[in-house]
Amino acid sequence: MPQLLTANRLIDGRVLYWRGGGWVENLDEAEGFTDAAVADTALAAAKEFVARNLVVNPYLFEVKDGRPVKEREIIRAAGPSVRTDLGKQAKYGSTGTTSPAAPERDDDVSI
Amino acid sequence: MYRYDEFDARFVAERTEQFRFQVQRRLNGELTEDQFKPLRLMNGLYLQLHAYMLRIAVPYGTLSARQLRKLAEIARKYDKGYGHFTTRQNMQFNWPKLKDVPDILAELATVEMHCIQTSGNCIRNVTADHFAGAAADEIEDPRPVAELIRQWSSLHPEFSFLPRKFKIAVIAAPHDRAALRYHDAAVEIVKNDEGRTGYRVWVGGGMGRTPYLAYVVGDFVEKPDLLGFLEAIMRVYNENGRRDNIFKARIKILAHSIGEDEMRERVLREFQEIKTSGYLQVPDEERARIAAYFAPPDFERLTDEALPTDGDLGRWIVNNVTPHKQPGYAVATISLKPIGGVPGDISADQLDAVAQLMDDFGLTEIRASHEQNLVLPHVRQKDLPAVFARLQVLGLATPNAGLITDIICCPGLDYCDLANARSIPVAQEIAKRFADLDRQEDIGELKIKMSGCINACGHHHAGHIGILGVDKKGVEYYQLLLGGSAAEDASIGEIMGPGFGEHEIADAVERVVDVYLKLRRPGERFLDTYRRLGMEPFKNVAYGEQLHAAH
Amino acid sequence: MLIKNNLPAEDTYVTVADDAPLPDGAVVVSLKRFRAERSDLLARNQKLGIVLDSDQSPEALGSDLDRLSLVVLEFPKFRDGRPFxxxxxxRTRLKFTGEIRARGDFLYDQxxxxxxxxxxxFELPPSITPELFARALTEMTxxxxxxxxxxxxxxxxx
Structure with missing residues (x-):
């Protein structure tokens, strides 16, 4: 199963995904790894960001058809299922779709 | 309510700056996450699924209108316009940024609030009966004792790196509204045969992976001795609690592995040692000084009114209003469990509006209950109709206190990093099933408590009906427990059997409740019927068609 | 760096491994070695310290404590709060008046x-300077x- 790489940003705790040596906030823009060795290399690179105190707790998780397999990752990627007006789902729309809902006001801090 | 003096104010202000320095060192890399984590937890800051979560202490659940307004302001300025009341009388914000937290703490300090020891392996925020000072059945207000313990435990140099967290509750009434026996330690204010007031001290309760009920280690601790006695308990725990396995580190494991007699002996031996070498005896004047802050408001001389019992107002009064010890007054519960809402959540606008209501009706304090509701402790009975009307406009007049839709529920997998399953949507589904008030009133007192993981923040072991979310290969399942209670008849719920799927659990609860309605004797609550009949009749129906399906 | 009574100080003790020969002068040994070689160690008439691991209570020392001038409390992990x-x-119960020294994994914040x-x-790690040490004591009045x-x-x- 393909894998994505995720972490939380240190300064504000927001969920991030790995893409091309850096981080994006939207799971739909994340880089998928089909090769475990490539995934591990990315994870090692992500740990550099830990050492630089930019992110915490990077790890890999599985996706199927672009959607996380585990409920936990579905919710992390979207926001609280009981508050669809909040979190990434409000900013980017549901995972796997391309029609974003009205963005919520959020001055996210970038790395 | 308690007011900070110059010492308290300076303490909280300095603690804020201490945390600011910790955050600064974390951000510039002088502290690793591993080092910072216990430090931030000791100030109530978690890293959850979507963001950080900040847990603000509401000591013994007491808040002023001014404090509510500050919470509303913080919710708007630093968060997303709402907060969440927890099962330990605290308030949580779900979206603060690490860089903002020192400023939030500074704002809290302006209204005598803080996040000190709302998490971490230390003595946590002390809870108390949410009807304190108003309940007709109390010996005295338990909050001065809770405040005394709060101060004594704040940045305790010896007990800030315990094997695990340590939660203390204080009550002073025969009716336990604070889940006393589920606490690591608890203080029950009692009168002895000579009519003197002292403390019965309990130890070893807890929920989580291995639930236990506390037992008594001190039958009658004299008033000046309380902190010395607690110090003895804490030292026995700090020295002997397990540190090799986080799941066995709570005092409940120590207390129940060495047993009641041995625990008593160790605590008493330690207390004797403490007495010999000189110890902290709380002088009468200090206890009186603190107690004076909790003096009851100047009650008017009123007489009890004939309160309506029908119509919307009557139903709210029947379900949400409790007798007060003062004639002409009442205790009103503001339910934070609207049908289909998130249990315990409150918006910034509602916080402000409740503060305004308090001002308009001369109410100086409000309480957060461990059941995740708010309580107005001293309402004039004649004001009840107007208070109710105001709450209706605010969406805060749900007349379900103590009924089946008044569900205790942790944030679960919608927010929590530790959760295995979502809990809020299940609570919402169950509440919708039982939304009909006639049906709720017919069912009567039935406490559903739900947790999204084994850690049991939603008190599932103590629910008449408990629900525990579990994870099976990334899919949510729900176990049903029956027969728990957190009241004076405390008991630990029993697991029924295999779990239910997300779309089966509400059906199962409904079947269990229906069989209760069929089998109950007059006057029996669900819990009573369960205790009389046991699990079998409920288990026989709960699985319905799925009885033999593989789970 | 050693900080004693709030100031940088010279460490006059040598901590000796259990199987190493004792040098002349003040030494620190493990509780295990102290028990095994108690009379020899006390007969040296030199300053003597022992190390207590975090699971070793000082209460077991009894009256031997009077013969010790230093007790080192070892922190295997900063989260292990037993040395507190x-x-x-x-200090309070056994009325020990000698030096009590913190060693190992403790934080500035402790x-x-x-x-x-x-x-x-305090045996300070390089990350805690004497200036930082002094600051730690002023955070809470x-x-x-x-x-x-x-x-x-x-x-x-x-």
Whole structure:
């Protein structure tokens, strides 16, 4: 199963995904790894960001058809299922779709 | 309510700056996450699924209108316009940024609030009966004792790196509204045969992976001795609690592995040692000084009114209003469990509006209950109709206190990093099933408590009906427990059997409740019927068609 | 770096491994070695210290404590809070007046607590400078509870 790489940003705790040596906030823009060795290399690179105190707790998780397999990752990627007006789902729309809902006001801090 | 003096104010202000320095060192890399984590937890800051979560202490659940307004302001300025009341009388914000937290703490300090020891392996925020000072059945207000313990435990140099967290509750009434026996330690204010007031001290309760009920280690601790006695308990725990396995580190494991007699002996031996070498005896004047802050408001001389019992107002009064010890007054519960809402959540606008209501009706304090509701402790009975009307406009007049839709529920997998399953949507589904008030009133007192993981923040072991979310290969399942209670008849719920799927659990609860309605004797609550009949009749129906399906 | 009584100090003790020969002068040995070679160690008439691991209570030392001039409290992990109780017991119950030294994995943020329970010497990691050490003691002006440091509590100041 393909894998994505995720972490939380240190300064504000927001969920991030790995893409091309850096981080994006939207799971739909994340880089998928089909090769475990490539995934591990990315994870090692992500740990550099830990050492630089930019992110915490990077790890890999599985996706199927672009959607996380585990409920936990579905919710992390979207926001609280009981508050669809909040979190990434409000900013980017549901995972796997391309029609974003009205963005919520959020001055996210970038790395 | 308690007011900070110059010492308290300076303490909280300095603690804020201490945390600011910790955050600064974390951000510039002088502290690793591993080092910072216990430090931030000791100030109530978690890293959850979507963001950080900040847990603000509401000591013994007491808040002023001014404090509510500050919470509303913080919710708007630093968060997303709402907060969440927890099962330990605290308030949580779900979206603060690490860089903002020192400023939030500074704002809290302006209204005598803080996040000190709302998490971490230390003595946590002390809870108390949410009807304190108003309940007709109390010996005295338990909050001065809770405040005394709060101060004594704040940045305790010896007990800030315990094997695990340590939660203390204080009550002073025969009716336990604070889940006393589920606490690591608890203080029950009692009168002895000579009519003197002292403390019965309990130890070893807890929920989580291995639930236990506390037992008594001190039958009658004299008033000046309380902190010395607690110090003895804490030292026995700090020295002997397990540190090799986080799941066995709570005092409940120590207390129940060495047993009641041995625990008593160790605590008493330690207390004797403490007495010999000189110890902290709380002088009468200090206890009186603190107690004076909790003096009851100047009650008017009123007489009890004939309160309506029908119509919307009557139903709210029947379900949400409790007798007060003062004639002409009442205790009103503001339910934070609207049908289909998130249990315990409150918006910034509602916080402000409740503060305004308090001002308009001369109410100086409000309480957060461990059941995740708010309580107005001293309402004039004649004001009840107007208070109710105001709450209706605010969406805060749900007349379900103590009924089946008044569900205790942790944030679960919608927010929590530790959760295995979502809990809020299940609570919402169950509440919708039982939304009909006639049906709720017919069912009567039935406490559903739900947790999204084994850690049991939603008190599932103590629910008449408990629900525990579990994870099976990334899919949510729900176990049903029956027969728990957190009241004076405390008991630990029993697991029924295999779990239910997300779309089966509400059906199962409904079947269990229906069989209760069929089998109950007059006057029996669900819990009573369960205790009389046991699990079998409920288990026989709960699985319905799925009885033999593989789970 | 060793800080003693709030100031940088020279470490006059040598900590000796259990199987190493004893050098001349003040030494620190493990509790295990102290028990095995008790009479020889006491007969040296040199300053003697012992190391207590975090699971070793000082209460077992009994009257031997009078013959010791230093007790080193070892922190295997900063989260292990037992040494805080050992220090408190050493000072308050056992009336130990010698040096109590913190060694191992403790944090800047624990220094003030350690000082309060009776620790008077610290083997600081390089990350904690003497300036930082001094700062740690000034973060909180007042205290709510009595401990081994004899400080006047807020209750008493009211």
């Amino acid at each position: 109780s050992w220090a408190r017991i050493l 220094i003030a607590f350690l000082k309060r329970v009776g620790v008077d010497a 007042n205290v709510y509870q009595p401990s081994a440091d004899g400080r006047t509590t807020i209750v008493a100041m009211r």
